[in-house]
Amino acid sequence: MAEKEESVKLLGFWASPFTRRVEMALKLKGVPYEYLEQDIVNKSPLLLQLNPVYQKVPVLVHNGKILAESHLILEYIDQTWKNHPILPQDPYEKAMAFFWAKFVDEQAGPVGFKSVVKAEKGIEVAIEEAQELFAFLEKEITGKNFFGGETIGFLDMVAGSMIPFCLARGWEGMGIDLIPEEKFPELNRWIKNLKEIEFVRECIPHREKQIEHMKNVAKRIKWA
Ligand SMILES: N[C@@H](CCC(=O)N[C@@H](CS)C(=O)NCC(=O)O)C(=O)O
Numbered sequence: 001m002a003e004k005e006e007s008v009k010l011l012g013f014w015a016s017p018f019t020r021r022v023e024m025a026l027k028l029k030g031v032p033y034e035y036l037e038q039d040i041v042n043k044s045p046l047l048l049q050l051n052p053v054y055q056k057v058p059v060l061v062h063n064g065k066i067l068a069e070s071h072l073i074l075e076y077i078d079q080t081w082k083n084h085p086i087l088p089q090d091p092y093e094k095a096m097a098f099f100w101a102k103f104v105d106e107q108a109g110p111v112g113f114k115s116v117v118k119a120e121k122g123i124e125v126a127i128e129e130a131q132e133l134f135a136f137l138e139k140e141i142t143g144k145n146f147f148g149g150e151t152i153g154f155l156d157m158v159a160g161s162m163i164p165f166c167l168a169r170g171w172e173g174m175g176i177d178l179i180p181e182e183k184f185p186e187l188n189r190w191i192k193n194l195k196e197i198e199f200v201r202e203c204i205p206h207r208e209k210q211i212e213h214m215k216n217v218a219k220r221i222k223w224a
Helices: 017-029 045-050 070-080 091-108 110-118 123-141 154-172 185-195 198-202 207-220
Strands: 008-012 034-037 059-062 065-068
Touching: 008 017, 008 045, 017 070, 017 154, 017 198, 045 059, 059 070, 065 070, 070 091, 070 154, 091 110, 091 123, 091 154, 110 123, 110 154, 123 154, 123 185, 154 185, 154 207, 185 198
Parallel strands: 008 034
Antiparallel strands: 008 059, 059 065
8 A cells, every 4th residue: 555645844944943953853754845944034924824823933734734843843753753763762851851952942042142142241251151051961961972862862953953053153153162172072072973963964054154144143133
């Protein structure tokens, strides 16, 4: 019997870490998909129709089923295509993967970026504040090849897309290396491991182009 034809569409934005991590999961699982690049300033009627609540990318449409929010999309992908699991089976380890993913997206990423861009108390203090957040991740990755253990998993995709391949580039644009090798040897080892994976490299935005983009984001963002 012929297999049912799957339809997978991903609405995304090239510099979006939230989009890049979903592409990593689809590529790891070998799921063919159609990618629809979005303008996240002048939003398309399709994006507004598919994600009226948040009006953000990524949005995944699988056989007509619509999903938003990258953590949930990753979990859905993992449960739908079961090869190369990305989330831990153990309930506690799974909860911890979600805990750290939330920390990456809500603290280490945006708060770290904000402290350096604003640098209200001076750049040295800002760097220290941001690095205090990275220290948690340095501790988590110590002694492991990936956050997920021996192979790349959910948290690697979340943290990888956000920290080295998005925000660190924003800081690079300001001439700051926020994850120096001497201070964060374990995180640097992990970043090297990530870069050795071909599909991860395929999902990393062009460096110079992203540095320019992040400079514009830093100028544009009005922090609360
Ligand atoms: N919590 C969301 C965040 C998604 C997100 O912030 N997407 C950005 C692009 S990087 C976006 O679409 N921004 C448009 C807007 O904020 O209006 C997720 O995990 O998917």
